[in-house]
Amino acid sequence: MTSRALCMDKLNILLVEDNPDDQLLAIRAFEQVDKKNKVVVVEDGEQALDYLYGQEATGAQTDRASRLGIILLDIKLPKLNGLEVLKAVRQHPETQWMPVIMFTSSDEPAEMLEAYRLGANSYIKKPLDYKQFVNQMDVLAKYWLKLNKVPGECLNS
Amino acid sequence: MIRRWRYWSIKVKLVALCLSVSLLGILLVNATLIAHQDKTLREQLANELQVTASILAEQALAALLFQDQQHLGELLNSLRHNPAIELACIFGEDDQTILARWEPLTGHCDAVDPVSSGGFVKGYFQLSHPIVSEGEQVGVLFLRSHLGDLQAGMARFVGVSLIAILGSGLLLLVITLRLQRMISGPVLDLSDTANRIAEKGDFSLRAPITNEDELGRMARAFNLMIEKIDLQNQQILQSHELLERTVAERTHELTVANRELEAFSYSVSHDLRQPLRAIDGFSQAIQDDYRDQLDATATHYLDRVRAATQRMGRLIDGMLTLSRVTRSTLNLRPVDLTQLVNEVAAQIQEQYEGMSLPGGINVQPDMRCMGDVELLRIAFFNLIANAWKYTSRNSERKIEVTAQAHNDGIEVRVADNGAGFDMKYVDKLFVAFNRLHAVSEFEGTGIGLATVYRVVARHQGEIRADAQPGQGATFIIRLPCSRQGD
Incomplete structure (x- = not known):
């Protein structure tokens, strides 16, 4: 596992979301709370795993995972669903301790329970109200990115 | 006692019936025989004594005519050869004068009234025989015989009868015990079969049919009845199975429908909410980013759009809660x-x-x-x-x-x-x-x-x-x- 730590502002956020509206709204909400973090968007479970553990065209192993602060994971996704991605993330040594926040429209108790059982750090129901949406992003970024910050040298990359 | 026979088994009842009827018959026959024997013996005794009296009277006639009392005494003395006769007297023509007497035992001719006493009296048989000469009575011969021989003969006869009754009774018992099986056997078989069916509920059992009489017909009717019950049971079982199958099918259909409903409400929760979020989000974005270009009416309309969105969101939430309340365990x-x-x-x-x-x-x-x-x-x-x-x-x-x-x-x-x-x-x-x-x-x-x-x-x-x-x-x-x- 890469032990280099990045400052919280430099950590990326991986948003796994298939709906373009929700993608745009999430990015906008992030911008509105004035976060400098880059939001990386992938559209399905397969792409998410590809992004985390895949080989680049050059064949070199990426260190993308180490640059991530949190993963925002929708549950209803094409191909691999959110719970399957979560399972894979928890099994991989590099992302074993990565904060994963489920980010979904459903508040089915069974689904919520399953997500926590598989190791989700939090479960957020996407609000209808955009203002609430922005507040949620604020809390999320502050709390989880700060929590994930490891003391040490800030790398400029 | 009167009601106790109700608890007897059919076997005992049959034996009791046969034995009592047979024994009653035997007893009646024996009683008749004994009575008849008694009568015969008495007649025989009377006849014998009458013959003896006739002979004696004839022999005594001459001595009587000659008033030879010694000869009369000798004549009576000859009766000692007949031990049954215990008193003999010869009276004169006045019926009172005792001309000769034979009193080996306790009897006395003085106490005898030859005219009125005759027949079986107080354990004796006695008779008076007139001694007649040329149509005229010249004296009376009185004879008394004890009944010892008659009683001994009767006792022997009764004893033999009793042995015969006992023997035939035993023989009857043996025969009855064997023959009662003809009737009690099929009845017991039938009752046993009925009991086993009742206890085990095994309707495949049948009563054995050994006879073609009423009992045989009863067993046949019983078997037919059991067969019908068995058939009906099977029909009930079949319709029950059919019913169970139908219920299972319906339950399965309901389960499938319920699952579809769950999938539907999940989709409602997930998919209907998303467009609403976009409507609300982008309305807000317009209000934020294009604030300068919007007049009050436009802003108000956008507020209305957002309020409607919120209301629709609450509707969806309400429907979801209702569906969850319905299907949750x-x-x-x-x-x-x-x-x-x-x-x-x-x-x-x-x-x-x-x-x-x-x-x-x-x-x-x-x-x-x-x-x-x-x-x-x-x-x-x-x-x-x-x-x-x-x-x-x-x-x-x-x-x-x-x-x-x-x-x-x-x-x-x-x-x-x-x-x-x-x-x-x-x-x-x-x-x-x-x-x-x-x-x-x-x-x-x-x-x-x-x-x-x-x-x-x-x-x-x-x-x-x-x-x-x-x-x-x-x-x-x-x-x-x-x-x-x-």
Whole structure:
């Protein structure tokens, strides 16, 4: 596992979301709370795993995972669903301790329970109200990115 | 004793019947024989004595005519060869003068009246024989014989009879015991078969048929009856199986339908909400980013769009809750209703801060019942949120939650002093999407009370309402606190 730590502002956020509206709204909400973090968007479970553990065209192993602060994971996704991605993330040594926040429209108790059982750090129901949406992003970024910050040298990359 | 024969087995009854009838017959025959024998012996004795008397009378005639008493005595003395004769006398023609006597034992001729005494008397047989010469009676011969020989003969006869009775009785017993099986055998077989069928319920058993008599016919009829019962049983079993299969099929269909419904409501929750979020989000984005280019009307319209979006969101949430309340597993536990209602009340007060008024919510302490705590929370949330909402136009708010025991359950009353409603619309109260107030009057989805109704129904409870326009509304819920739900 890469032990280099990045400052919280430099950590990326991986948003796994298939709906373009929700993608745009999430990015906008992030911008509105004035976060400098880059939001990386992938559209399905397969792409998410590809992004985390895949080989680049050059064949070199990426260190993308180490640059991530949190993963925002929708549950209803094409191909691999959110719970399957979560399972894979928890099994991989590099992302074993990565904060994963489920980010979904459903508040089915069974689904919520399953997500926590598989190791989700939090479960957020996407609000209808955009203002609430922005507040949620604020809390999320502050709390989880700060929590994930490891003391040490800030790398400029 | 008279009734005891009812407890005898058929075997004993048959033996008793045969033996008693046969023995009665034998006894009657023997009694007849004995009587006949007695009579014969007596006649024989009488005949013998008569013959002896005739001979003696003839022999005595000459001696009598010559008044030769010595010869008469010798004549009587010859009777010593006949030990049965114990007294013999010869009287003269006056019937009183004793001319000769033979008294070897205790009898005396002096005590004898030859005219009137004759026949069987006091253990003797005696007779008087006139001694006649040329048509004229010249004397009377009196003879008395004891009955010793006759009695001995009778005793022998009775003894032989008794032995014969005993012997034939034993023989009868043996024969009866053997022959009674002819009747009792099939009866016992039939009864045994009936018992085994009754005990084991094995309708494949049949009674053996050995005879073609009435018993055989009875066994045949019994077998036929069992066969019919067996057939009917099988038919019942078959229709039962068919029924079970049908029920299983229906259950399966229902399960599938239920699963489809679940998938549907999941989609509703997930997919219907998403476009709403986009509408609200981008309306907000327009309001934020193009603030300078929008006039007041445009901003107002966008506000209306966002308000409608929120309302639709609440509708979806209400439908989801209703569907969840319907299909979730019922988890019955003891519930502290007071605590639950207090929690719900606090949540509502916090949520609707804007609608605060003087007064508030009173909750009776120590209300307890069995129930599903999550479902009951949803129900009381809806009831108290309603009460809160419909009292929001009052000058003072008074909401009371009280309870009292009812049968083996509890009756909870949620009463408010709010807007109330007209009781003629009470039928629409608990039906989803039916509302008794306009949205402009009181905001609402029309799902809340339908959800409450569902929760109460799942607890096997009852709900009713009492209200008057402007006088407040009371909802009365009866929950059985001991029984199982659903």
